Amino acid sequence: MKDGGRIAAAIEVLGEVESRRRPVQDALKDWGNAHRFAGSGDRTIIGNLVFDALRHKQSLGWQMQDSSARALALATYALNWQQGLARLEEVMADDRHAPEALSEAEKAALTTPRADAAPDAIAADVPEWLWPAFAAALGDNAVAEGQALARRAPIDMRANTLKASRDKVLKRLAHIELKETALSPFGLRVEPKPGAARLPHVQAEEGYRKGWFELQDEASQIAALVAGAKPGEQVLDFCAGGGGKTLALAALMENRGQIYAYDNDRLRLAPIHERLARAGARNVQVRDPRTGTLEDLEGQMDLVFVDAPCTGTGVWRRRPDSKWRLSEKALADRIEEQARVLDAAARFVKPGGRLVYATCSILDAENRGQIEAFLARDARFARRSAASAFAAALPGKPMPAHVSPEGHVLLTPASTDTDGFFLSVVARTV
Known part of the structure; x- marks a missing residue:
């Protein structure tokens, strides 16, 4: 043609x-x-x-x-x-x-x-009905962040340390224009190309088939690091989806301890089995919502990770059509669903354990507002600083620009060169 x-x-x-x-x-x-x-x-x-x-x-x-x-x-x-x-x-x-x-x-x-x-909403390529909430979340940087969300996304990969180091993956993929990510110590990146140019098909590489690396945006890698999963812990990935963060957590835990991967949508969960086998993740137990329950895990988890369903405003670079299909009703439905998910996930945190709440959204109603409302509902939990967890997990790395007074962290394409991703940490005190 x-x-x-x-x-x-x-x-x-x-x-x-x-x-x-x-x-x-x-x-x-x-x-x-x-x-x-x-x-x-x-x-x-x-x-x-x-x-x-x-x-x-x-x-x-x-x-x-x-x-x-x-x-x-x-x-x-x-x-x-x-x-x-x-x-x-x-x-x-x-x-x-x-x-x-x-x-x-x-x-x-x-x-x-x-x-x-x-007008600002048009310059930022953000739906006009959503602009007030978008601008409230990002302040003076809103137009720049909207423009960054309208650019092409890179291909990000995570070296799977259960099988290979980042240096090993870099050497094996030397024929591809790869670079290390700025924040994640396990991340590798192929920068987007302009115009008609195509990106390499990294999933066809031998290293991918051997499980040396996984496709995962750097923001998602950072979320797993901030969660702070340690070898020997009991962890529940409550909204596991296709298993990207489950795999990252398994690598951080060095295959020691136990991860329970669960999602109430079995179709989203379906790819996880093949991915676990390829990655060599042996400390993961998948709980199928059709046949398994989580009752035996109530009050037993050191860490419950909740990557909550959301509007996906932080991943518009990868799904640009979704921002024009988003509606006020869809946003309201997601906010209701997130509250239910948080309340359900909280049952599994043991006293002294922690819950990490994350979304790929930049909207306050799905992020800061959601976690603050949860804390008001459930007196057993207290806020912990995600910013402090970020500093501990990524020593020497610059603190993200968007940190709320409560210590919640928002990663964004204009400020951290990642997808938009919100992170919050709470702990069960009683």
């Missing part, structure tokens, strides 16, 4: 996402299945166009004075990919599969910056 046809395909996919409110990955997969002639390189470029258009949907629509799928795809190629008007016209004239020729209004929008300044 030529670029003109790729732009047309991106317009088609964006239209499907908008009109049917479909997850972008589903729309891209269906387009690929219906257009078998498109090679893997074509699909990569089309996907990059679509994702970048969604990342900057609001600011591009404002510049173009048109938020249609066509306007977003054209602006992504000409402006965000820095191809320019002349190149865009060239590829559209050179391909019978390209979209219709540009109108004079489109040419003007692609070459003339608007004289008026974009």
Whole structure:
């Protein structure tokens, strides 16, 4: 395919996402299945166009004075990919599969910056209804954080110290442009590439198949470190999902002690078994919600880790379509669910034990507000400083910029170059 046809395909996919409110990955997969002639390189470029258009949907629509799928795809190629008007016209004239020729209004929008300044929500590419809560959480840095959440995400990996050191993984993947992460002592990163460029398929590497490393954002790695799981402890990963943090905790515990991995959604939990085997994590017991209970664990855990279900506002770099599908009702539903999850998880913490609450959200209502409301409900628990836990787990590393007066920690792409991730620690005192 030529670029003109790729732009047309991106317009088609964006239209499907908008009109049917479909997850972008589903729309891209269906387009690929219906257009078998498109090679893997074509699909990569089309996907990059679509994702970048969604990342900057609001600011591009404002510049173009048109938020249609066509306007977003054209602006992504000409402006965000820095191809320019002349190149865009060239590829559209050179391909019978390209979209219709540009109108004079489109040419003007692609070459003339608007004289008026974009409102903050538009400049930040944050849904306007959500902007007050977003700005309240991030203050003067809100626009910069929104823009950082609209950029492409890196590929982050965690060296699995049950099988390999970070240096060993670096050497084995020397053919890939890897670097050490700034905060996590086990992290490795492939920086995002611009425009049509594709990232390496690291899961095809021998080291991945051998379990030497796992895909895991640096913020998630930091969350496991802050939890402070020690060899020999009894740990419950209460919302284990696919097991990323379970594996990180197992490595920190050196396969000693016991981790119980649980999730009330068995489909989210399904990948964990294969991942545990590949990683060599032997101190994990998976509790299937269909067949197992947790009653025998009540009041027995040194650590309960709660990576609570949330709106995912901190991972917009990876799921840009989700920010435009998020609704006020979805946020309210998540807040209610988080409160139920916290109350349920608290039953398993033993006296003197701790509960770590984390979300991949940047919103106060899901984070600081949620944990403070929990402490008001359950007098058995007292606040501990996640900032102090961060300093102890990552000695010599700079303290994140977003630390609340209570010691809660918020990691963000603009301040820590990670996904958005909230961390709080409480302890059971009686």
